[in-house]
Amino acid sequence: MPGLFQKILISAAVLGLVAVEGAPSVEPRTATEQGNGPKAIYFLTNEAQNAVVALPVGCDGTLSGGSVTGTGGKGSNAIDTNTSLPAAPDALGSQSALTVSGQYLFAVNAGSNTLTMFSISARDPTKLTALGRSASVPGDFPVTVAASAKNNLVCVGTTGVKSGVSCTSFSSHGLGKLDALRPFGLGQTNPPVGPFNTVSHTFFSSDESVLFTTVKGNPPLNNTGFVSAFPVKPTSACGGAISSLSTSETRSSPAGTAVLFGSAAIPGSTSLFVTDASFGGAVLSVDSSNKATLAEKGVISNQSATCWVTISDVTGTAFVTDIAVNRLVQMSTTDASIISSTDLSANGGPGLTDLASGGNFVYALSAGDGTTKTAVTVLDVSEGEVKQIQHFDVSSTGAGKNSQGMTVLM
Structure with a gap:
């Protein structure tokens, strides 16, 4: 897939999407005290017998050995359009293949079209207990999941033949039945061929009142x-009906974007920070009708495919990763300008995929490429400086290049 994404720049240039990197730099804001730091991180093995890897976080932010808990479902791989082979790393072409809400964790099973819900032990955050049976998803090839504690609502994005989003309520007893698919009509296959023209990321707005999903375009086709x-x-x-998701959709294609990927709601606003594999990152404004437009754009030099993002509560900035360039880039959530770029090539990883922030730290998955071991890179982003404090080998858990997702329990 990295080879394919390198071609995006050519297509993007034809479309006039790659501009001069001219946004002014912004000084990082002073970091706050960590307070209650992260307790554990989680990611999926996404193998034939899918499992959640849970790793405890120490007081200094570093990781140690944890647990591997089966989901009861199957992982899978999209097909790389450049090679016609199973895609890896980034086997699902998405962000947030699993997510935490309160003391619950939700994980997709792309190969069995199901969603699994776990409770997280309050005493040991690496101890996961499945709640009820995995729920069948009405779409094909689920790749991303979002959960709202405010609404007791969990929603799944699918990207196969039946692409779209579907939701259900959840409780301490488990998942309800997922509702009818709200279709996207991507004209995909099972498994999907990507990375173009596939679902990227499903997530809630900062106030949990709107469910957003980003879908990648196809620059060669001017989509x-x-x-x-x-x-x-x-x-x-007055009580009674539970929260649900409307079937009324607002769909927008922000001018100046091409391959929308990972996203994050900017705290305290209705705006979104999104990555775009064709150039870097951007801030989208969302109006009262939920239409998104490009507000600010940041072009990252020498990128291959900038695809994943997390916003740190400590710095108030966005951190983005690239599947084929082993670095962490920090960007402003105000104007998408580049604040810092931290070279991580010394740890031997080929690049980074999904990531999550917690307290003073950022945790980024390096799924490997089959020749390098799967690892999690831990970075301290406090005090206006970004520095690697650990590159933790997780290959002993059975995690390999199919690994997907990253989420944190605070």
Whole structure:
């Protein structure tokens, strides 16, 4: 897939998407005290027998040996359009293949079209207990999941023949039945052929009132992809009906974007920070009708495919990763300018995929390429400086180049 993404720059240039990197730099804000730091991180093996790897986080932010808990479902791989072979790393072509909400964890099983819910032990955050049976997803090839504690609602994005989003309620007893698919109509296959024209990331707005999904375009076909938005229908003030997701969609294709990938709601605003594999990162403004437009754009020099993002509560900035360039780039959530770029090539990893922030730290998955071991890179982002404090080998857990997702328990 990295070879294919290198071709995006040519297509993007034809479309006039790659501009001069001219946004002014912004000084990082002073970091706050860590307070209650992260307790554990989680990612998926995404193998034939899918499993969640849970690693405890020490007081200094570093990782140690944890647990591997089966989901009861199957992982899978999209097909790389450049090689016609199973894609890896980034086997699912997505962000947030699993997510944490409160003391619950949700994980997709792309190969069995199911969603699994776990409870997380309050005493040992690496101890996961499946709640009920995995729920069948009405779409094909689920790759991304979002959960709202405010609404007790979990939603899954699928990217196969039946692509779209579907949701259900959740409780301490487990998952309800997922509702009817809200279709995207991507004209895909099972498994999907990507990375172009596939679902990237499903996530809630900062106030959990809207469900967004980013979908990659296809620059060679002059297709810019889109941002999908469905409002949440909240519970009645008098009780009764539970929260659900509207079936009324707002779909927008922000001019100046092409291959929308990972995203993050910018805290305290309605804006979104998104990555675009064709150039870097951008800030999208979202109006009262949930239409997204390009507000600011940051071009990252010498990138291959910038695809994943997390926003740190400590720095208030975005951190983005590239599947084929082993570095962590820090960007402003105000104007998408580049604040810093931390070279991580000394650790031997080929690049980074999904990532999550917690307290003073950022945890980034290096899924490897079959020749390098799968690892998690831990970075301290406090005090206005970004520095690697650990490159933790996780290959002993059975995790390999199919590994996907990253989430953190605070």
